[in-house]
Amino acid sequence: MTYLPHLNSIFSVDCVIFAFDEGELKILLIERNQDPYGDWFALPGNMVNNDESIDTAAERVLYELTGLKGIYMEQFYTFGDLGRHPKGRIITVAYFAMIRLTNPKELRPVTAYAKNASWVSIKELPELAFDHKSIFEKGFERVKSKISYQPLAFELLPEKFTLTQLQNLYEIILNKKLDKRNFRKKILGYDILKELDEKQKGVSYRAAKLYKFDRRKYSKYFQNELSFSKD
Amino acid sequence: MTYLPHLNSIFSVDCVIFAFDEGELKILLIERNQDPYGDWFALPGNMVNNDESIDTAAERVLYELTGLKGIYMEQFYTFGDLGRHPKGRIITVAYFAMIRLTNPKELRPVTAYAKNASWVSIKELPELAFDHKSIFEKGFERVKSKISYQPLAFELLPEKFTLTQLQNLYEIILNKKLDKRNFRKKILGYDILKELDEKQKGVSYRAAKLYKFDRRKYSKYFQNELSFSKD
DNA sequence: CCAAAAGTGTTTTGTTTACACCCATGG
DNA sequence: CCATGGGTGTAAACAAAACACTTTTGG
Structure with a gap:
C-alpha cells in the first residue's frame, strides 16, 4: 500500500437491531462504559478489523451481543461527517437487522465497550450518543419504505x-x-x-x-x- | 484518539457520474495512470482526506474532473469486501451524480491519478478496475428505482x-x-x-x-x- | 406537398378503498 | 351465554393502460 497515503482513518459499523416484542417495535441499545459519552445509550457498534469485511464486522457485532448468526442484515448508509465523533474522524457504516425474539430473550453483552444491553421501544428512545439518533432514524425510514415491497416483516415474527x-x-x-x-x-x-x-x-x-x-x-x-x- | 486502535485503514469515495448526451446515458470514466490496474478504465474516485467529510470528498472528486459544483449527488452504498483492492483493505463509499452537459462538454482531468477522462455510454462500458463494475451496477439500479418517484431526470436535461x-x-x-x-x-x-x-x-x-x-x-x-x- | 414529430381524449382494465356481520372458542 | 377476536365479499372510486388521428413546420 505504499503508493497510498496513510491517513490513519478509522471506521466502524453500527447496527440498528429491530425486534418485535410485547406488541412493540424495539431496538437493541447498549450502555457505553467508556468515554466519550460514558454511560450514554448507544447503538451497538464496533471497529472494523483489518481482516474482515464490513458485512462480517456487522455480523460479528450482532453475534457478540445476541449470540445469533444468519440474521437478515442490510447496510443502509454510511455516516462520515467531520463532527460526528468528538475524538476524531470516524466513519461508520450503518446496518439494520431484524431478529426473531425467542422467549428467554437472552442477551449476552459480553463486549468490552458495553456494560449493558437492552431492548428499548422505539417510542421511548433515550438520548443517544454521537449521531446515533440520526442513524436510527435513517435506518427506520429505510425499513418503513422497504416493508411495503419486501418481506422484511416476517423476519421479526415467530x-x-x-x-x-x-x-x-x-x-x-x-x-x-x-x-x-x-x-x-x-x-x-x-x-x-x-x-x-x-x-x-x-x-x-x-x-x-x-x-x-x-x-x-x-x-x-x-x-x-x-x-x-x-x- | 488514544483509546481507539490505530488500524491504518483507508477509505475512499467513488462516483458514478451520469449525463445524457447524444441520446444516450453515459457515465464519466477515467483512465488510471498508476498500478494496480494501470491503464484500466475506472470510476472517478479518490481518498477521503482527514479534514473533509465523505460528502465533501465526493464533491471534490466531481469538481476536480468537471469543474462543476452544486451538483445533485447521493451516496448509495459502501463497498468493503476484503478482496476488492489488491493492495489492501480499502473501503469505498459510492455516490452517484447527475450532471447537465453543456455544449463544450469540457472536462478537465487535472487529477494526478488519471491520465484521461471521458464520457462512455452505459451500453458500451469497457471492463473496469477493481469492483467498479458492481459499483456502477448498484448505482444504476438505485437511479432506475428512484427516477420513478423523484425528479432525478431533470438534473440530466438542459x-x-x-x-x-x-x-x-x-x-x-x-x-x-x-x-x-x-x-x-x-x-x-x-x-x-x-x-x-x-x-x-x-x-x-x-x-x-x-x-x-x-x-x-x-x-x-x-x-x-x-x-x-x-x- | 411531404416528412417528421407535436399535440390531444376516451374507453377499458386493474387496483385500491370503504364498509358490517356472523362464527368459533374458552371461561 | 357472553366477551373476544377470527373470518369473510362486494360495490365504488381511482389509477393505469391501450389506443389513432390531426396539426404544425421546414425544406
Whole structure:
C-alpha cells in the first residue's frame, strides 16, 4: 500500500437491531462504559478489523451481543461527517437487522465497550450518543419504505404466526391502521404464505390459523430482489 | 484518539457520474495512470482526506474532473469486501451524480491519478478496475428505482426541455417504451413543470413547447422527500 | 406537398378503498 | 351465554393502460 497515503482513518459499523416484542417495535441499545459519552445509550457498534469485511464486522457485532448468526442484515448508509465523533474522524457504516425474539430473550453483552444491553421501544428512545439518533432514524425510514415491497416483516415474527399478528406488525411499523379484509386479501394474494394445519393455542377466543412465510414461493415470483434472508 | 486502535485503514469515495448526451446515458470514466490496474478504465474516485467529510470528498472528486459544483449527488452504498483492492483493505463509499452537459462538454482531468477522462455510454462500458463494475451496477439500479418517484431526470436535461426529450430520457433509463399520451398526462398531472412561452428552434418539423422544472411547485407538494438538488 | 414529430381524449382494465356481520372458542 | 377476536365479499372510486388521428413546420 505504499503508493497510498496513510491517513490513519478509522471506521466502524453500527447496527440498528429491530425486534418485535410485547406488541412493540424495539431496538437493541447498549450502555457505553467508556468515554466519550460514558454511560450514554448507544447503538451497538464496533471497529472494523483489518481482516474482515464490513458485512462480517456487522455480523460479528450482532453475534457478540445476541449470540445469533444468519440474521437478515442490510447496510443502509454510511455516516462520515467531520463532527460526528468528538475524538476524531470516524466513519461508520450503518446496518439494520431484524431478529426473531425467542422467549428467554437472552442477551449476552459480553463486549468490552458495553456494560449493558437492552431492548428499548422505539417510542421511548433515550438520548443517544454521537449521531446515533440520526442513524436510527435513517435506518427506520429505510425499513418503513422497504416493508411495503419486501418481506422484511416476517423476519421479526415467530416462524408460525397469525394474520392478525402480521397485520399488527405492519400497523406498528407503518404507524397507521390497516383494514383487516383488505390486508388479508392483499397478503394472501401475493401467495407467499403457507397455511398450516395448525391453530393458535391458549387464547380465550376463537383460535386463528397459523401461517408461515414460504421462501420458495417468494423467490419464485420475486427472484429479482436480493435475497432477504440468509438461510 | 488514544483509546481507539490505530488500524491504518483507508477509505475512499467513488462516483458514478451520469449525463445524457447524444441520446444516450453515459457515465464519466477515467483512465488510471498508476498500478494496480494501470491503464484500466475506472470510476472517478479518490481518498477521503482527514479534514473533509465523505460528502465533501465526493464533491471534490466531481469538481476536480468537471469543474462543476452544486451538483445533485447521493451516496448509495459502501463497498468493503476484503478482496476488492489488491493492495489492501480499502473501503469505498459510492455516490452517484447527475450532471447537465453543456455544449463544450469540457472536462478537465487535472487529477494526478488519471491520465484521461471521458464520457462512455452505459451500453458500451469497457471492463473496469477493481469492483467498479458492481459499483456502477448498484448505482444504476438505485437511479432506475428512484427516477420513478423523484425528479432525478431533470438534473440530466438542459434547463429548458421538451416533453419528448424528457420522455426519451425516461425510456432510456427505464429501458422500456412509454406511451406518449399517458406519459404527458402523468408528468403534467404532477404539476411540477412550468410551461414556457418559448419553443424549440432549428428543427425541420413542428417545434415543441419548452418546459422547465419548477422546484418551487415540487417542494410544495413533496416536501417530505429530501431535497434532490442543492441550490 | 411531404416528412417528421407535436399535440390531444376516451374507453377499458386493474387496483385500491370503504364498509358490517356472523362464527368459533374458552371461561 | 357472553366477551373476544377470527373470518369473510362486494360495490365504488381511482389509477393505469391501450389506443389513432390531426396539426404544425421546414425544406
